Amino acid sequence: MTHLDALMMRRALDLARLGTGYARPNPLVGCVVAHQGRIIGEGWHRQYGGPHAEVNALAAVADPDLLPASRVYVTLEPCSHHGKTPPCADLLIEQGVRDVVVCNLDPNPLVAGRGIEKLRAAGIQVQTGLLEAEGRWLNRRFFTFQEKKRPYIVLKWAETADGFLVGPYFQPVPISGELAKVAVHKWRAEEQAILVGTRTALHDNPRLDAREWPGPSPLRLVIDKNLSLPPSHHLFDGQHPTLVYTYRSRPARGSLEFVQLSENDDLFPQLLDDLQQRQVQSVLVEGGPTVLNSLVRAGLWDEARILRSPKLLEAGVPGPRLGLLNLHEHLTLGPDELFVYLNRTPA
Ligand SMILES: NC(=O)c1ccc[n+]([C@@H]2O[C@H](COP(=O)([O-])OP(=O)(O)OC[C@H]3O[C@@H](n4cnc5c(N)ncnc54)[C@H](OP(=O)(O)O)[C@@H]3O)[C@@H](O)[C@H]2O)c1
Numbered sequence: 001m002t003h004l005d006a007l008m009m010r011r012a013l014d015l016a017r018l019g020t021g022y023a024r025p026n027p028l029v030g031c032v033v034a035h036q037g038r039i040i041g042e043g044w045h046r047q048y049g050g051p052h053a054e055v056n057a058l059a060a061v062a063d064p065d066l067l068p069a070s071r072v073y074v075t076l077e078p079c080s081h082h083g084k085t086p087p088c089a090d091l092l093i094e095q096g097v098r099d100v101v102v103c104n105l106d107p108n109p110l111v112a113g114r115g116i117e118k119l120r121a122a123g124i125q126v127q128t129g130l131l132e133a134e135g136r137w138l139n140r141r142f143f144t145f146q147e148k149k150r151p152y153i154v155l156k157w158a159e160t161a162d163g164f165l166v167g168p169y170f171q172p173v174p175i176s177g178e179l180a181k182v183a184v185h186k187w188r189a190e191e192q193a194i195l196v197g198t199r200t201a202l203h204d205n206p207r208l209d210a211r212e213w214p215g216p217s218p219l220r221l222v223i224d225k226n227l228s229l230p231p232s233h234h235l236f237d238g239q240h241p242t243l244v245y246t247y248r249s250r251p252a253r254g255s256l257e258f259v260q261l262s263e264n265d266d267l268f269p270q271l272l273d274d275l276q277q278r279q280v281q282s283v284l285v286e287g288g289p290t291v292l293n294s295l296v297r298a299g300l301w302d303e304a305r306i307l308r309s310p311k312l313l314e315a316g317v318p319g320p321r322l323g324l325l326n327l328h329e330h331l332t333l334g335p336d337e338l339f340v341y342l343n344r345t346p347a
């Protein structure tokens with residue numbers, strides 16, 4: 001495949017990204033139709049339940065007579081089964097497409113390869129695996145959910161230059177600055193759910209919404225084993241769907257739901273199983289240190305985003321030790337630095 005093919009697939013991946021927050025639990029998919037090196041149609045999966053990327057891209061082609069001489073780039077194997085919409089493989093065949101390039105295969109073992117087979121059986125030339133690693137990264141939440149049967153877990157914390165997340169007496173101290181706050185709200189809009197521990201909910205009284213960023217607010221999750229949190233706290237304001245993980249039983253109230261866990265089993269496997277059943281593909285964990293440490297000890301994390309501030313606390317609670325570090329990204333956000341680490345051996 002040529003440099004031009006890679007450019008076209010990169011464009012399709014960029015389009016796919018525009019569905020972030022709206023396509024789930026479907027994957028992010030983009031599609032580009034190119035004729036003699038020129039894009040004549042493009043589209044992406046905008047919304048769960050709405051048309052797939054291929055449908056939108058083909059609909060955007062002004063002159064369908066060009067399709068037999070065009071190359072179609074799609075970031076995920078075209079579907080071959082009747083879901084909420086008819087199969088895209090059939091559409092490509094009907095429209096006379098002869099040449100398809102695919103980035104990733106469908107991870108679902110029941111459908112993997114079937115879309116490709118269907119296209120090839122109709123005489124279409126199909127090439128796969130172009131920019132495969134980029135595609136897997138883009139859809140890391142979807143792939144993790146499908147392959148590990150648990151949501152993709154993003155840990156986030158802010159620490160001082162001397163490594164503390166909390167001061168000695170648990171008094172809330174703002175550690176990171178304004179720009180970091182906007183970044184965190186962007187992350188909240190990108191993940192499907194957001195989790196905090198009981199003491200963070202109690203001391204910080206967070207809203208856990210994405211008000212500083214245009215995008216959907218996540219499903220709010222809080223651990224409250226004995227239902228000890230004050231009902232007047234923001235998490236119970238009914239503004240966004242909220243799940244309370246508890247050992248007690250309590251009926252739901254509007255968008256507030258209580259999920260009863262067993263005291264005899266570990267908490268996080270039960271919590272993650274519940275999220276898997278609810279089709280929650282990703283969770284942003286915003287602390288506190290006890291929750292973060294438990295997940296790190298269990299190897300239950302995929303990405304850790306650490307905001308390092310120039311402030312000093314001199315004493316307090318330090319952050320988790322991540323062990324062997326794989327630095328993925330390093331940025332400056334105003335006075336703070338952001339370090340993103342990836343877990344190479346996730347559970
Ligand atoms: N700098 C930052 O980025 C940051 C972020 C968030 C919070 N904070 C600060 O952190 C402080 C609170 O932190 P914290 O560590 O004391 O509390 P926390 O992590 O917010 O809450 C402790 C939670 O851990 C649960 N838990 C954790 N692992 C568990 C496991 N394996 N099994 C069962 N339960 C488990 C606890 O339940 P039980 O305790 O009920 O058993 C409880 O819900 C607050 O003052 C807040 O300001 C700082």
Ligand SMILES: [Zn+2]
Pocket residue numbers: 052053054078079086087088089
């Ligand atoms: Zn489709």
